[in-house]
Amino acid sequence: MRLACCCSSQVDMSRVPNDRDGISELTTGRLSVYLRCLTFLESQGQKTVSSHEMAERFHLNSAQIRKDLACFGEFGTRGVGYDVTRLKKSLVETLGIDRTRNILVVGAGNLGMALADYTGFNSNGFHIVALIDNDPGKVGRTSRAGIPVLSWDRMSEVIRKNHVDIGIIAVPPDGAQTVCDALADAGVQAILNFAPVQVKLRSGLKVKSVDLRINLESLSFHLKNAEDGG
């Protein structure tokens, strides 16, 4: 088994350092990768791992692993390496997924429905509580996995009652700003935006945007160059 690693991952155009500490998004992104690696090693029954072994196995750089981890404390033992289970636990805590984060998906179209049922969004610290849509024809239905679609005007109620931490915007571009504002007004502090628009920033609100099309365009660029170049 191979795990997603630093190479050929997503496009980041934000070199903005993370708000509080001096931790960059590149670093936190890698923490997630390390967590995957450790989960795998733990499942294999491995007790201890050195930065060097992790680097070899998962195509990472050992110095970078050590530097990244060192931002959050001294987790290793010189001469030995890292205790797999203990380091994994530390990363889970560092990433704040030791308690469950509740998520509300706004937009019950194809994408919203798919995200609501996506395994990675419904395990190990994340839980989708509901979908919201303003189409009366969709309200009252559920996703295949049984997540209910609720009406737009119940949004803030749902957010409060279910302690929603994260909102996902899966509506067409025009609606994205309205949804974002409504989520923020209801107290949501973190948003994952799938609409290809930039959403106004507010203090205390963290928005991450995922632009799926950009990835295709990047591949197209590569194809074009491969063709032209020979």
Place this chain on the structure above:
Amino acid sequence: MRLACCCSSQVDMSRVPNDRDGISELTTGRLSVYLRCLTFLESQGQKTVSSHEMAERFHLNSAQIRKDLACFGEFGTRGVGYDVTRLKKSLVETLGIDRTRNILVVGAGNLGMALADYTGFNSNGFHIVALIDNDPGKVGRTSRAGIPVLSWDRMSEVIRKNHVDIGIIAVPPDGAQTVCDALADAGVQAILNFAPVQVKLRSGLKVKSVDLRINLESLSFHLKNAEDGG
């Protein structure tokens, strides 16, 4: 209207320079952003734009815009700026989306189906030709938009007949490597991988991976720090 811009976009952990030229993925990603900006400006009837105006409007940096564009030629006029329509056309050509790229989605689960119908994957240079699944119960059906689900053993035939350029992996992690190999064997040179595993690299094959969960974990990290910090 605001367009997705550099700020708060996706996570890139690849600082690998782009294969051929010395063009980094950060640059090509921004070209896509500029293209969106220009499409918007054109729709507003604007004829000309300066790097400074684009920077202001879309929260970019004017020097960076000029540098990025300068990699591909001299598109501007000193004292005037850039001709919106002409620059847009140049970017479309540079990104290789002046001709249609055909796409095959492998995996007709929730995510695959949603991606097959996703507007951004079916417009302006991209076209989804079919879905592939090895579940006989899914074969023969179509997505809501009418994209057919075909059987696994028809894959290479479909790729050849439809001149498929790009493959999308939307299968569970275990199957990703098999799918990737099969796509590459059938001649596909570019792959967008949604499975959270790192896929073996081959020469001449470009793989971009999108890890949706990492974005949630990054938001969770932010929430944790916001909580702790006050």
Place this chain on the structure above:
DNA sequence: GCATGTGAATGGATTCACAGCT
């Protein structure tokens, strides 16, 4: 001896600032 944690060195990307053109 072996592996961490870290200051120093390297390598890129971004930004500055201005020469040169319209």
Place this chain on the structure above:
DNA sequence: AGCTGTGAATCCATTCACATGC
């Protein structure tokens, strides 16, 4: 005057290499 295109300067991330500790 205004704006592009670009060398120089800055900033940030990655990598190296070693002192420190098990």
